[in-house]
Amino acid sequence: MRGQRLEDGRALKVVFPGVPGGSSGPDFRGAVLDAGGDLLRGDIELHLRASGWRAHGHHRDPAYGGVVLHVVAENDSGALTTLHACGRAIAVAVVRAGGRGGGVPAAFTPPCALAVARGVEPGPALARMARRRLRAKAARVAPLVASDGAGQALYTLVLETLGGAANRAAFAGLARRLPLAALLEQAGAYGERALACRAALKGAAAALLLRRAGLRPLASPSRRLDAAAEVVVRLWPGEDGAGWPAALAPGAPLRAVSGAGLGRTSAIELWVNAVLPVALASGAWAEPGALAQLAALPSPGTYGKLRRLEGWLGGPAKPFGSAEALQGGLLLHAEYCTKGACGRCPFSEGPLAVGH
Numbered sequence: 618m619r620g621q622r623l624e625d626g627r628a629l630k631v632v633f634p635g636v637p638g639g640s641s642g643p644d645f646r647g648a649v650l651d652a653g654g655d656l657l658r659g660d661i662e663l664h665l666r667a668s669g670w671r672a673h674g675h676h677r678d679p680a681y682g683g684v685v686l687h688v689v690a691e692n693d694s695g696a697l698t699t700l701h702a703c704g705r706a707i708a709v710a711v712v713r714a715g716g717r718g719g720g721v722p723a724a725f726t727p728p729c730a731l732a733v734a735r736g737v738e739p740g741p742a743l744a745r746m747a748r749r750r751l752r753a754k755a756a757r758v759a760p761l762v763a764s765d766g767a768g769q770a771l772y773t774l775v776l777e778t779l780g781g782a783a784n785r786a787a788f789a790g791l792a793r794r795l796p797l798a799a800l801l802e803q804a805g806a807y808g809e810r811a812l813a814c815r816a817a818l819k820g821a822a823a824a825l826l827l828r829r830a831g832l833r834p835l836a837s838p839s840r841r842l843d844a845a846a847e848v849v850v851r852l853w854p855g856e857d858g859a860g861w862p863a864a865l866a867p868g869a870p871l872r873a874v875s876g877a878g879l880g881r882t883s884a885i886e887l888w889v890n891a892v893l894p895v896a897l898a899s900g901a902w903a904e905p906g907a908l909a910q911l912a913a914l915p916s917p918g919t920y921g922k923l924r925r926l927e928g929w930l931g932g933p934a935k936p937f938g939s940a941e942a943l944q945g946g947l948l949l950h951a952e953y954c955t956k957g958a959c960g961r962c963p964f965s966e967g968p969l970a971v972g973h
């Protein structure tokens with residue numbers, strides 16, 4: 618988009634093109650744009666014709682309330698801006714297919730891609746950022762550890778993690794509504810602990826507002842509650858109360874939190890988002906041991922929002938081939954890429970390189 622102008626006359630420069638959106642919502646998320654000196658941060662939506670915005674109902678869809686740029690091949694409405702029901706006027710850019718400059722993202726080569734092409738190895742910086750991210754997670758959970766103990770804190774983060782993006786807050790509410798000690802007490806009254814745990818969790822969750830629509834079967838609240846029951850039974854088998862699980866002594870293997878109903882990806886996410894932060898915050902594990910465990914965990918697979926960054930940092934290798942590197946990538950994406958920090962992030966060298 619070199620030399621691109623918006624329909625309202627402002628010059629447009631792409632600072633960061635965002636990352637491809639998922640199957641629903643805007644086409645690119647978290648872009649940073651310079652519109653005649655105004656810094657715009659938000660999403661980008663692409664259409665063949667400007668009228669596609671209203672034809673698809675985006676004007677009244679809250680999911681599109683964060684769009685800052687509407688890219689079209691033809692401005693058939695003639696309007697200088699695109700309107701959303703929230704009252705915002707969205708900048709419009711006409712980019713003709715096959716024309717010079719191409720589409721929005723293709724015109725962007727960030728400094729990190731150039732650095733990797735020069736031979737910069739991303740691993741050490743990603744590992745540093747992963748360690749920072751783990752310490753931040755530990756700091757976040759430390760007040761809960763102090764007030765409710767390591768066992769309840771771990772149970773809370775296990776539920777939050779299994780709730781996923783769709784039901785994280787609701788599952789955290791479940792941990793408050795049915796604390797670990799009460800759950801274990803209910804489970805202990807029956808012979809089949811996993812069944813009893815499952816029933817108790819689902820009973821308590823019945824009063825919660827849970828999102829079910831649009832989720833994969835494995836991510837449905839019911840399946841995630843089944844998995845939570847399995848984890849609880851595995852970690853707190855009944856003899857040791859509701860404290861830090863004996864099965865999670867320093868150096869415990871990955872399989873300590875895996876089991877029936879819990880896939881490998883979920884088990885790795887539980888280590889990264891629940892076990893290690895609480896282990897660190899509570900002192901159950903010394904920091905060198907927790908960091909070594911983080912470094913040893915395999916990757917659960919790259920998240921969709923990191924795909925573009927993965928391509929830029931990849932070169933011939935997979936940059937997010939371990940859980941540690943992936944955690945570093947998440948922090949890099951959140952603190953730099955989506956903040957328009959090309960030229961200032963750890964992978965940038967030399968002057969700001971945008972618009973190439």
Ligand code: SF4
Pocket residue numbers: 727728729730929949953954955957958959960962963964965
């Ligand atoms: S902020 Fe850094 S890592 Fe992210 S896209 Fe820009 S140069 Fe690459």
